[in-house]
Amino acid sequence: MIVAQGLTKRYGDKTAVDSVDFTVPSGTVTGFLGPNGAGKSTTMRMILGLDRPTAGQVTVNGKQYAKLAAPLREVGALLDAKAMHGGRTAYNHLRWMAASNRLPKRRVDEVLDLVGLAQVAKKPAKGFSLGMGQRLGIASALLGDPGVLMFDEPVNGLDPEGILWIRNLMKQLAAEGRTVFVSSHLMSEMALTAEHLVVIGRGRILADTDMRTFIDQNSTNHVRVRSPQHEALRDLLNAEGLKAAAESDGSLRVEGADTVRIGNAAGQAGIWLHELTLVQSSLEEAFMKLTADSVEYHAGVPGLHEPAHPPQTGAAPGWGPPQAAGGWGPPQDPSGSEAGR
Numbered sequence: 049m050i051v052a053q054g055l056t057k058r059y060g061d062k063t064a065v066d067s068v069d070f071t072v073p074s075g076t077v078t079g080f081l082g083p084n085g086a087g088k089s090t091t092m093r094m095i096l097g098l099d100r101p102t103a104g105q106v107t108v109n110g111k112q113y114a115k116l117a118a119p120l121r122e123v124g125a126l127l128d129a130k131a132m133h134g135g136r137t138a139y140n141h142l143r144w145m146a147a148s149n150r151l152p153k154r155r156v157d158e159v160l161d162l163v164g165l166a167q168v169a170k171k172p173a174k175g176f177s178l179g180m181g182q183r184l185g186i187a188s189a190l191l192g193d194p195g196v197l198m199f200d201e202p203v204n205g206l207d208p209e210g211i212l213w214i215r216n217l218m219k220q221l222a223a224e225g226r227t228v229f230v231s232s233h234l235m236s237e238m239a240l241t242a243e244h245l246v247v248i249g250r251g252r253i254l255a256d257t258d259m260r261t262f263i264d265q266n267s268t269n270h271v272r273v274r275s276p277q278h279e280a281l282r283d284l285l286n287a288e289g290l291k292a293a294a295e296s297d298g299s300l301r302v303e304g305a306d307t308v309r310i311g312n313a314a315g316q317a318g319i320w321l322h323e324l325t326l327v328q329s330s331l332e333e334a335f336m337k338l339t340a341d342s343v344e345y346h347a348g349v350p351g352l353h354e355p356a357h358p359p360q361t362g363a364a365p366g367w368g369p370p371q372a373a374g375g376w377g378p379p380q381d382p383s384g385s386e387a388g389r
């Protein structure tokens with residue numbers, strides 16, 4: 049179990065982690081979610097004693113990491129898959145880690161087998177692909193057979209088979225009663241893997257709850273209904289006080305009612321239905337809604353940003369597509385000369 053209490057980290061005037069309290073229970077996979085820069089890696093580094101908290105504390109199995117007698121046997125972590133000596137072979141990388149924690153050599157072979165790297169064990173890590181590096185990092189985390197495991201973006205670079213493998217591995221580790229704490233930006237993957245969620249935004253805990261409750265509390269289900277009598281159905285639902293909005297695929301999106309109510313209303317009015325589906329919100333929708341105010345780094349949407357050089361001639365003011373001349377983009381040489389380019 050991991051327990052954080054008032055855990056805080058400040059870098060100068062930047063508060064990366066702001067007095068957070070949370071518990072990562074054993075026997076379940078806990079997802080650690082948050083937008084870029086939310087404080088996930090900083091929190092994980094503090095759990096592993098790689099960063100010292102400015103205030104508060106975090107313990108693993110009741111002790112601070114630095115006070116664990118045999119850390120590798122209690123906590124395994126994958127934070128940065130590239131954090132290894134590139135000239136060392138996968139085998140030797142694991143061998144020195146095992147030796148430093150008095151783990152037997154045979155454990156190195158076991159974890160290499162487990163992560164599927166046995167055939168390349170004697171090859172230097174610098175030649176490894178991103179996915180192979182992730183597998184080696186996971187092997188390091190598993191080396192001491194620890195009860196607590198932390199993975200920062202573990203599926204990064206893995207192929208579909210690798211993603212399925214790590215998903216099943218994490219579930220299996222949790223089913224064995226271990227504590228599994230995993231961060232990821234892949235919401236669809238997290239929805240399939242985690243049962244519990246800790247969500248952080250701008251250094252503060254936004255949610256600490258089970259997956260179903262999180263989705264239910266932060267999203268709205270709707271019903272998708274399709275009928276050859278589209279207009280009649282829409283009028284009927286609107287008359288019933290339901291908001292029925294036409295979708296571009298020809299269906300109606302109805303909020304605030306379940307399938308039974310809509311089906312009964314349509315049946316009583318003699319309206320044929322070709323589809324009546326309850327659409328449950330996804331983790332992604334719930335996450336986006338909850339963290340909308342916590343996103344620090346927004347990407348510009350092409351065509352939606354204000355141009356640095358607004359159109360000068362013959363164009364209405366305001367935003368618009370790039371102009372052939374005098375519009376957005378690098379300044380043009382009016383002579384059309386190639387000189388100086």
Ligand SMILES: Nc1ncnc2c1ncn2[C@@H]1O[C@H](COP(=O)(O)OP(=O)(O)OP(=O)(O)O)[C@@H](O)[C@H]1O
Pocket residue numbers: 059062063064082083084085086087088089090091
């Ligand atoms: N060593 C450091 N010095 C100064 N600021 C830092 C340092 N490490 C992290 N930060 C800042 O702390 C905040 C939290 O960063 P952190 O890496 O923990 O976020 P994150 O949730 O892991 O983000 P991402 O999803 O992008 O990996 C960011 O604003 C970051 O710039």
